[in-house]
Amino acid sequence: TDLLINGGDEVEEHRKTRDTLPTEIQLQLEDSMVAQYYEAEEKERSLEKHPDAASNCSTILSTEKCSPVHLPNSNPRIPDISPLTLGSPPPNRSYRRKISRVTPVTAKQKLDLHKTPKQSPRLNSSKYSFRTQGAKSPTTDNSPTLAVAPKSIRKTSITPRRRRRDSISSWGSSVSLLEPNDMRLMILNIPITARLKKIINFLKIELIDDPLLATHVVAGDSSHPMRRTWKLMAAFCVTPRILKCDWLEESYKNKELLSYKRYLLLNDTLAESVYSFSMKSTLREGNERRRDGGLLAGWRILICTNVAGNKAPREIELFTMIGAAGGITISTDNIPLPPTDDPTHVIVITSDPPLPAQLQDPKCQVAAGNGAGFFTSTWFFDCMMHQKLFGIRRGLGRL
Numbered sequence: 360t361d362l363l364i365n366g367g368d369e370v371e372e373h374r375k376t377r378d379t380l381p382t383e384i385q386l387q388l389e390d391s392m393v394a395q396y397y398e399a400e401e402k403e404r405s406l407e408k409h410p411d412a413a414s415n416c417s418t419i420l421s422t423e424k425c426s427p428v429h430l431p432n433s434n435p436r437i438p439d440i441s442p443l444t445l446g447s448p449p450p451n452r453s454y455r456r457k458i459s460r461v462t463p464v465t466a467k468q469k470l471d472l473h474k475t476p477k478q479s480p481r482l483n484s485s486k487y488s489f490r491t492q493g494a495k496s497p498t499t500d501n502s503p504t505l506a507v508a509p510k511s512i513r514k515t516s517i518t519p520r521r522r523r524r525d526s527i528s529s530w531g532s533s534v535s536l537l538e539p540n541d542m543r544l545m546i547l548n549i550p551i552t553a554r555l556k557k558i559i560n561f562l563k564i565e566l567i568d569d570p571l572l573a574t575h576v577v578a579g580d581s582s583h584p585m586r587r588t589w590k591l592m593a594a595f596c597v598t599p600r601i602l603k604c605d606w607l608e609e610s611y612k613n614k615e616l617l618s619y620k621r622y623l624l625l626n627d628t629l630a631e632s633v634y635s636f637s638m639k640s641t642l643r644e645g646n647e648r649r650r651d652g653g654l655l656a657g658w659r660i661l662i663c664t665n666v667a668g669n670k671a672p673r674e675i676e677l678f679t680m681i682g683a684a685g686g687i688t689i690s691t692d693n694i695p696l697p698p699t700d701d702p703t704h705v706i707v708i709t710s711d712p713p714l715p716a717q718l719q720d721p722k723c724q725v726a727a728g729n730g731a732g733f734f735t736s737t738w739f740f741d742c743m744m745h746q747k748l749f750g751i752r753r754g755l756g757r758l
Contacts (some may be wrong), residue, residue: 653685
């Protein structure tokens with residue numbers, strides 16, 4: 360009975376001591392309970408990941424003499440907590456429940472949950488900006504950080520600005536660039552002086568007088584406006600390089616042959632107003648006509664008598680213009696045309712104004728009746744200057 364009484368007193372005294380004195384022993388007991396909880400949780404995770412090792416883990420953990428086995432980086436050590444003085448409130452350990460994994464704290468690394476780890480000066484420099492700058496715990500030290508490239512690098516990766524297209528370059532786009540040895544120059548309406556010959560020889564350009572062979576044509580300058588000649592009209596059908604004389608002068612000053620695209624004869628307002636045409640549209644239409652074979656491709660041209668020399672070039676010059684435009688010249692001896700020659704594609708050219716003898720010629724009437732009809736020489740010259748056939752629906756003959 361005395362033993363029971365004495366034992367009950369010791370138990371009661373131990374209970375009072377535990378309730379009233381939150382000493383270091385009580386803290387150690389609680390720490391051991393937390394450690395056991397984490398060990399059990401670690402065991403469940405290991406069983407989920409490695410189901411084959413369930414029997415081995417249960418055998419090791421159930422042994423009384425053996426302590427739980429942990430992996431090298433999973434030792435569940437709890438940070439040291441300084442002893443509490445008597446009468447102090449119980450410690451707040453709620454933050455431990457939020458930590459899913461306890462990691463060992465080394466001597467070099469001190470755990471402080473209320474301070475943000477300092478970054479290196481290089482990471483804080485103005486060269487780089489980080490989008491994730493929250494506090495890092497020891498378990499997230501190896502997490503990747505998204506870095507934004509500096510402005511100096513971003514500028515080089517921007518798509519280059521679109522180059523402004525030269526509106527003039529499209530007019531000569533259908534013709535490839537020529538070497539100086541392949542250039543054949545024809546000069547119109549400008550006196551060929553000794554100095555001009557010297558410039559042409561220095562630039563090693565061949566000077567010719569045949570519009571069918573010309574690759575470049577100088578047709579005017581500041582003191583010599585452009586004139587409508589049969590050579591110029593034939594040149595419109597052959598090349599888009601109708602230039603100013605400044606092209607030769609500037610090339611001679613620079614000691615090299617410059618690009619012709621900046622020296623096209625586009626601003627001769629006097630000539631354009633006199634002949635009622637636009638050089639820009641003429642060069643553009645000329646490129647399209649050349650892709651189709653020429654302005655008069657597929658057409659046969661009959662020139663009436665007394666047209667050549669009557670406010671018109673000579674007969675051989677008219678034939679050259681027709682050939683440059685891709686047409687075929689016929690005479691009254693070829694009338695009537697056989698069906699194989701397509702008599703519907705015939706144009707009869709008269710003087711301006713037409714002479715009665717031209718309109719009353721029987722063969723000319725047959726050719727005009729089966730073909731597109733009668734047209735004056737002025738109409739023909741306007742078509743050559745504009746590189747368009749006015750009043751004719753191409754491929755359908757008479758309107």
